[in-house]
Amino acid sequence: MAHWMDRLASGEQFDTRQWVEILSQYQNETVREALFARARQTAQRYYGNAIYVRGLIEFTNYCKNDCFYCGIRRSNACAQRYRLTKEDILSCCEEGYALGFRTFVLQGGEDGRFTDDAICDIVSAMREGWPDCAITLSIGERSEESYRRLFAAGANRYLLRHETADPEHYARLHPQGLTLEHRKACLYALKRIGYQVGSGFMVGSPYQTLEHLAQDLQFLSQLRPHMVGIGPFIPHRDTPFKDFKAGSLEMTVYLLGILRLMLPGALLPATTALGTISPKGREMGILAGANVVMPNLSPLSVRKKYLLYDNKIATGEEAAEHLAALQRRMQAIGYTIVTDRGDCKPAAKGT
Ligand code: 5AD
Numbered sequence: 001m002a003h004w005m006d007r008l009a010s011g012e013q014f015d016t017r018q019w020v021e022i023l024s025q026y027q028n029e030t031v032r033e034a035l036f037a038r039a040r041q042t043a044q045r046y047y048g049n050a051i052y053v054r055g056l057i058e059f060t061n062y063c064k065n066d067c068f069y070c071g072i073r074r075s076n077a078c079a080q081r082y083r084l085t086k087e088d089i090l091s092c093c094e095e096g097y098a099l100g101f102r103t104f105v106l107q108g109g110e111d112g113r114f115t116d117d118a119i120c121d122i123v124s125a126m127r128e129g130w131p132d133c134a135i136t137l138s139i140g141e142r143s144e145e146s147y148r149r150l151f152a153a154g155a156n157r158y159l160l161r162h163e164t165a166d167p168e169h170y171a172r173l174h175p176q177g178l179t180l181e182h183r184k185a186c187l188y189a190l191k192r193i194g195y196q197v198g199s200g201f202m203v204g205s206p207y208q209t210l211e212h213l214a215q216d217l218q219f220l221s222q223l224r225p226h227m228v229g230i231g232p233f234i235p236h237r238d239t240p241f242k243d244f245k246a247g248s249l250e251m252t253v254y255l256l257g258i259l260r261l262m263l264p265g266a267l268l269p270a271t272t273a274l275g276t277i278s279p280k281g282r283e284m285g286i287l288a289g290a291n292v293v294m295p296n297l298s299p300l301s302v303r304k305k306y307l308l309y310d311n312k313i314a315t316g317e318e319a320a321e322h323l324a325a326l327q328r329r330m331q332a333i334g335y336t337i338v339t340d341r342g343d344c345k346p347a348a349k350g351t
Helices: 004-009 016-023 029-047 086-099 116-129 144-152 167-173 180-193 210-223 249-262 272-277 281-286 320-332
Strands: 050-053 055-060 103-108 134-138 157-159 196-203 227-232 336-338
Touching: 004 029, 004 249, 016 210, 016 249, 029 249, 050 320, 055 086, 086 103, 086 116, 086 320, 103 116, 103 157, 116 134, 116 144, 144 180, 157 227, 167 180, 180 196, 180 210, 196 210, 196 249, 210 249, 227 249, 227 272, 249 272, 249 281, 272 281, 281 320, 320 336
Parallel strands: 050 336, 055 103, 103 134, 134 157, 157 196, 196 227
Antiparallel strands: none
16 A cells, blocks of 8 residues: 555545554654655655745734633733724834845734724735735634625735634634634635635644644645644743743644645645744744745834743744845755745645
8 A cells, every 4th residue: 555645645535544654754854754745846846945034913902802822812911912003004014025025924913902993904004015925814703794805905915714623622722702614714715715825733732632733734635725824822821821841843843744744735834833932943844845034124113912822932944034144044054044935836825
């Protein structure tokens, strides 16, 4: 029988038991090396040695939700709340464009102050100011009508992690009122509308089992998103999950390798959380098949306030203004940062 990596690469679906077997080998060096070599080859075939960068603008840390893991949850009275103005956001874009960014990601908590009109106004101004750039939104669950309006205003991409594809596990991570069903409905609506869609999950979140991870992979193979963001769970001191341990670096990069084989043309970021749990985390992610890095373009004055988890890195090479340093790190491992929108390659498009 063919090796699971060949079968995965040829599009075969695995059941939960098969996935658990594959996932349980994550510490086996021989398996890891074979997986990563193959994942790198696949990324190379689709994207060469290009690493795409996205300028991340964290424009509000107000949030109406109370997710148990998240540092900007509503109940966290210690969070210093802020909102950027439209002018602040446009100056981030201006600075980012000059640095070579051609994708801007507007990320924020679910902040009622940012109505459809407000976001559309910002997106239209960005579209007009930087017509050659991609605009990505990461602003949570909204109505299909709202997603349509934002798309019409010029947004192209949307990031919304599913967090966990198991409904019961979902309920242990989120307070009542938030459901996996609704999260999934949002993701399918976004796809229908024509966004390039990113989903993803935390690795090692409290109560997560290998069966849950199996379900995450099964869900992603069904959804076929254009992007998948995964990062280790990292506890935040002012949340109910403060005493849980962080997710594993090894499991996160192993999953990146698997995702590269499963969704060969996908955009896979080596996330900030991965860079936070280990100084070499981002490089390890790229060497396991990731091809995107999302440096922080938020104004320095607010960067430390967008704290989803403890010790989140923000001012080193993950900072947009240190792109040259990031470029050197990428070149040291055989990759190069490109000035490009970095759209998803056809194989994963329209899937
Ligand atoms: N650790 C790691 N990732 C987190 N996120 C939120 N809180 C944490 C945490 N404590 C992730 C979620 C969310 C994304 C923006 O950040 O997956 O979708």
